[in-house]
Amino acid sequence: MIFYYLKYILIFSVLIFLNKTFIWIFSISEYNITPDFVIVAVVYIGIDKGKIIGMVTGFFAGIIMDLLVGSFLGLSALSYCIAGFLAGYFSNIETKKFLYKHYFLMVVFICSVVANFLYYIIYFQGFSLIFLDIIIKYVLPTSAYTTLLSSIYVIVTYKKKINLPA
């Protein structure tokens, strides 16, 4: 049981570390687009374990991200928590198949759009950016790029067979 949780803690630690330290490798800095690996993991947990585990995981992963990034504490926690909750809606026996198919990308995109929307709307308070600018320049590109990179996971696990109860 301890190893079961340790596995997830380790995965999240690696992803947060990757997101914080080596994000420049994956960033398209000319357009301020950075992928978010943590949200992909939060969505995965949400689909696999349900709404409660999804949002609690998202909340704590967000808190750690906020502490390390030095921006608003609580902002990533809020957006990841909502993403985990949303992903939980796709959590049932049938939809767990999503985890290994391209539908997973659709769920990542939906959750990413909602989470990034919340994040950037609060983050850009006080800026002269208009609502449409935030959507077009930040929310959609970041979500699309995150979804694109999460396809790596889908490709890797494409042939993985899952044993689901009848």
Next chain:
Amino acid sequence: MKKIGNLISEFKEYLILIFLVIISLILIFSNDNTQIRFFRAIAISSFGTVQSGLSAIPNVFDLQTENKILRETNIRLANEVSELKESRLQNQRLLKLLNFKEKSNLDVISAKIVHKTLIQTRNTLTLDVGESDNVKVGMPVITDAGLVGRIISASLNYSICQIIYNKDLKVSVKTRRSRVDGILNYEGPGVISVSNVPKSADVVVGDLFITSEYSNNFPAGIPVGIVTESGNLDNLFKKVIIEPAVNFRDVEEVFILKKIPDKERETIEKIYLSGN
């Protein structure tokens, strides 16, 4: 009672969601809280240790190029130092003649950048020096090229520098040539502007903005940036866009000036402003 229990059980997912959302909002609205700053300092300090080790990795590949650039810079700086020494002596003589008090020299702390963010809207640098090196919140950060920002948080061995690519940093500036005043603002993705510049002011492309004497946070005369665009914003003010003097993409070392804002001046200005 049983009904309430059933109701809670039925809606527990939503109740947990509401609870977590409220906690997040409380945290967002209490970002300046001392305890939160303390936890953040601990997190940054621990993570900074790891990043400090990793920051050496890319340098291995660039060492040869870096050495060449450093040698060239060293020669150029040696010449400049020689010229500045001469100018200082001349300046001292003139100041004595005018019976002015000589401004005291500011000590500096050199620091290595262990992490930086440049593509956010509140960008910062993590430096490998902290309170144990006498770094204090409010100290200005510069390079040989110009203004970088100021220290906003410091743990024992690390500190966070808020750079000019940060919405929260406002700096009083003026043009070196025509002495026109303005306020430096970060407009978002890569754009730095100078606001409050009257339409009639003499500001042209190529003018250098430096820190002004009006600023309590930065010493006057530090280069900030060069005007790249100067047009009309509205009927009253100009739209002035500048290119920072410091190349933030390449910078690896900075200097922290051992100068903290004058508390007496800060207090009297705060009292006056709150009275109005």
